[in-house]
Amino acid sequence: MNIFDVSFFAENFVALCRGIPLTLQLTLLSVTSGAVFAIVLASFRLSGNQVLDGLARGYIFVFRGTPLLVQLYIIYYGLSQFPELRKSFAWPFLREAYWCASLALCLNTAAYSAEIIRGGVIAVPLGQIEAAKAYGMGGLTLLRRIIAPQAFRLMLPAYSNELILVVKSTALASTITMMEVTGIAAKLISATYRPVEIFIAAGAIYLLLNFSITRLLRLLEYRLSRDRRPHQAATGEHA
């Protein structure tokens, strides 16, 4: 037997690709719901209201300070101990590993993303907001037209990082029976006892996924930073 069997690697690479849709589903579901929750948390943090700020601070403290694996286990193994929950409308969801994994990932990424959003918002220069106020903008118009677009651009590099972490974190779902890329890898290894090729194949898949994500985000960043590139007007004039 070779140290590295290329045909075995290729064969298993294809098998692992069947886990990609689930990996992507878990990512997409947790990132979108996590972003919505993060916006709520960030607005609590920025509200100036001590109670709301305290609530969000506490939440972020707990979910950033404890391992995602522990959070996942508490949701998947722990919640079923509560009879009230088992009788509630949420149970059809919470007894499924799929929803438990999505929920844990969502709650976890929301804590990190909230701080990223808050960082973006407070990095918007005061003069930009003051000018908007002086021109009669306030409330939602100010948020939608001036603060949000500028904050979004400022937080994008940090948020790209968070997206990559979420993609990799989906691997933990394998510990609660999910057959995503890592789950399939573990199953194949227990059948073949050949971890090297299989884990390298799994790693390569995550690398490819994250490569595409970083490319997409870099494109977005490029499109949003026209003002930071030299200006070429239709006349060909350089400013």
Place this chain on the structure above:
Amino acid sequence: MTIQTCIPAVEIARLEKSYGSLKVLHDISLKAEQGEVISILGASGSGKSTLLRCVNMLEVPNAGSVSIFGEEYKLEQRVDQAARVTDRHQLQRLRSQATMVFQSFNLWSHLTILENLIEAPVHVQHRNRKVCIAEAEALLERVGIADKRNAYPSHLSGGQQQRAAIARALAMHPRIMLFDEPTSALDPELVAEVLKVMKDLAAEGRTMLVVTHEMSFARNVSSRVVFLHKGYIEEDGTPAEVFSHPRSERFRQFISKHAH
């Protein structure tokens, strides 16, 4: 028309402003008639910028009142607590009648120059977008930067940015314009181009309140000069009066220091 001209464009009455225990404006009363161009002079720390910012409530005075064309800002002023504006709709309406030009321009960095000009007219005043674009193009032509309509603020020189900012203020159809040291952040050779635009505006009969260090503007363009010292108005009169017969010793010193 006769009734209108009786109403002052800006009326500040018994205004006081403090930051914590530090009082920066003491019992200021100032009336700007329509069409007046008032230069507000003073050393740094005299409270001149704060006074100007009280006119559009970027700073809320702790006591006294401010009225724009006879309409008084609704304020809640309490002892030992920050004062605040109580009527947001009124605030937004009055603010769009008295637009401000800032020392550091503060053009919105994520929008092109043209988008900067139509932003508030479209999203605050809810005017027709096409009309606003046509007007904005004419304004850019007027301040001499029509070719920069699709550029971003960071692509412009300081002088061009400030002219764009003045065009942005004009796009609101303001009845009053507030200038907060509009040339202080500019290189000396760029000051003239901005002053020329301001001079043209003054000649049109616009009401302007200008915080400035430009003695030539105060002397030759403005119709009235107000000198602030440590939060008090120390001098108030036509440029001819105050520059040739200053009553305040401090203003005399101030002039000689800025005479070059």
